[in-house]
Amino acid sequence: MSNTALHYQDLTLDQEFPPVEHQVTQEVIDRAALAHLDFNPVHTNIEWNTRAQVFGTPKTAGHGMLTMSMMASLIDRQWRSAGATVFRMESKLVKPVKVGTRVRCTGNIRELHPREPGRSYAVVAITATDDEGDTVAVANYAVRVPD
Amino acid sequence: MSAEDIARLKPLATTKKQFDFEWDFRQGVERYETWDEVRVGDSGPGMRTFLVEEEDIVAFNRSCLETDPMYLDAEYARGRGGLWQHPLFVVQVVFYCIDTGIGSWLRSPGARNPGQFIELYEPFVVGETISATITHRDKWIRRGKTYIEDVVDLHNEAGDHKAVWRTRLIIPPTRAELVRYASM
Numbered sequence: 001m002s003n004t005a006l007h008y009q010d011l012t013l014d015q016e017f018p019p020v021e022h023q024v025t026q027e028v029i030d031r032a033a034l035a036h037l038d039f040n041p042v043h044t045n046i047e048w049n050t051r052a053q054v055f056g057t058p059k060t061a062g063h064g065m066l067t068m069s070m071m072a073s074l075i076d077r078q079w080r081s082a083g084a085t086v087f088r089m090e091s092k093l094v095k096p097v098k099v100g101t102r103v104r105c106t107g108n109i110r111e112l113h114p115r116e117p118g119r120s121y122a123v124v125a126i127t128a129t130d131d132e133g134d135t136v137a138v139a140n141y142a143v144r145v146p147d
Numbered sequence: 148m149s150a151e152d153i154a155r156l157k158p159l160a161t162t163k164k165q166f167d168f169e170w171d172f173r174q175g176v177e178r179y180e181t182w183d184e185v186r187v188g189d190s191g192p193g194m195r196t197f198l199v200e201e202e203d204i205v206a207f208n209r210s211c212l213e214t215d216p217m218y219l220d221a222e223y224a225r226g227r228g229g230l231w232q233h234p235l236f237v238v239q240v241v242f243y244c245i246d247t248g249i250g251s252w253l254r255s256p257g258a259r260n261p262g263q264f265i266e267l268y269e270p271f272v273v274g275e276t277i278s279a280t281i282t283h284r285d286k287w288i289r290r291g292k293t294y295i296e297d298v299v300d301l302h303n304e305a306g307d308h309k310a311v312w313r314t315r316l317i318i319p320p321t322r323a324e325l326v327r328y329a330s331m
Contacts, residue, residue: 022212026155027155027159028210028212030155030156030159031159031209031210032210033156033170034156034159034160034161034165034206034210035165035206035207035209035210035211035239036207036210036238036239036242037164037165037168037239037242037243038238038242038254039148039168039169039170039171039172039254040172040254040255040256040258041148041171041172041173041256042256042257042258044148044152044156044170045148045149045152045171045173046149046151046152047149047151047152048148048173048256048331051331052256052257052328052331054257054258054259054328055259063260064260064262064263065235065238065260065263066210066211068235068263069210069211069233069234069235070211070212072211072233072234072235073211073212073213073233076213076231076233076234077213077215080217080231081215081217085234085267085270086234086267087266087267087268088264088265088266088267089234089235089263089264089265089266090262090263090264090265091262091263091264092261092262093260093261093262093263096259137262141234
């Protein structure tokens with residue numbers, strides 16, 4: 001999938017995107033807290049987590065929305081420069097991402113939606129896994145693609 | 148939030164909104180909405196409006212671990228069609244607008260995120276002022292967990308519908324349980 005010449009008519013079902021991988025360190029979580037303005041203690045309060053253990057672990061956890069942002073990056077990094085735009089995101093978050101986890105996002109084209117000029121879109125099915133190989137999130141993102 | 152937590156966060160903050168916002172969601176928890184008290188169908192405006200500024204977009208893009216200068220360098224992007232905006236930027240807008248008003252259950256200590264639905268109609272534009280309307284859409288119990296969902300509609304000052312986020316969390320069932328989590 002070239003990012004310089006992207007045309008809806010060239011897309012095919014099951015086309016894959018290059019994976020996106022990130023190590024979710026405490027600094028990554030802290031930056032997300034500041035950017036999202038989501039300062040839930042489960043993300044940023046290290047001491048509180050040792051007591052509260054919301055996810056059954058004394059560790060902090062990354063934001064679900066951070067995982068969703070990595071999933072969006074899978075598409076944006078490949079297609080954004082060619083004018084594609086993500087316009088709908090639906091996710092299911094199934095396992096918390098503990099600090100220190102390496103998250104890997106993979107995805108492929110699940111649906112093609114031909115429309116009038118300028119309105120056609122693809123739905124990309126995305127899976128995020130952790131370094132234990134467990135799925136942490138699944139999602140379907142709709143992307144408008146140039147004709 | 149400990150002094151160590153604040154010391155860790157402070158050097159990473161770059162925008163006016165970040166410095167202006169409460170960094171410890173355990174503060175003021177006795178005034179947050181709770182699952183047992185929320186009435187489905189209630190609706191109201193967000194506590195704040197969000198003036199879209201370049202620094203907000205850049206900070207958000209950086210947090211998404213983007214490296215392309217089209218995300219991070221407003222000057223570079225200016226002559227090339229303008230700064231790219233990460234699709235999840237809407238998250239910052241919603242947390243800012245809700246603050247501690249209607250929809251404040253979004254800040255609940257002890258909450259878990261089961262998944263989300265977001266639809267973007269138009270990109271946010273630098274200089275626009277975004278307002279939020281929050282509607283309590285549903286609350287339910289499933290496998291012993293208490294779920295809640297709001298619809299957050301975002302409009303600019305011209306009335307253009309910019310985005311909708313169906314915010315959904317599993318939150319503590321009662322105020323007593325919320326306060327218990329906050330005071331741990």
